[in-house]
Amino acid sequence: MTYVVTEDCIKCKHMDCVEVCPVDCFYEGENMLVIHPDECIDCGVCEPECPAEAILPDTEANAEKWLELNKQYSEVWPNITQIGTPPADAEEWQGVPDKFKNYFSPNPGDGS
Numbered sequence: 001m002t003y004v005v006t007e008d009c010i011k012c013k014h015m016d017c018v019e020v021c022p023v024d025c026f027y028e029g030e031n032m033l034v035i036h037p038d039e040c041i042d043c044g045v046c047e048p049e050c051p052a053e054a055i056l057p058d059t060e061a062n063a064e065k066w067l068e069l070n071k072q073y074s075e076v077w078p079n080i081t082q083i084g085t086p087p088a089d090a091e092e093w094q095g096v097p098d099k100f101k102n103y104f105s106p107n108p109g110d111g112s
């Protein structure tokens with residue numbers, strides 16, 4: 001088992017999860033984070049820290065597509081090890097439907 005970041009992170013990107021991760025397995029895209037599945041130690045400390053409830057175990061229904069996305073982008077986006085500043089409008093994006101289809105960016109974040 002590993003944990004995955006889902007579309008609920010898009011445009012929210014709170015990064016509370018990064019601060020508690022003991023193995024630094026988060027990678028930053030322009031508007032979301034992903035977890036490298038081979039680096040995640042399945043400790044689960046990140047899941048309750050996410051205000052957007054965007055982190056799930058890969059055993060959850062519908063997690064398979066997110067596992068693939070997390071794996072793909074963790075190979076090309078920069079690793080982040082410290083909490084950054086979430087977008088000013090992050091709260092407004094929580095719960096917005098179809099964020100992947102409408103707002104996902106494949107561009108890397110700045111790694112800060």
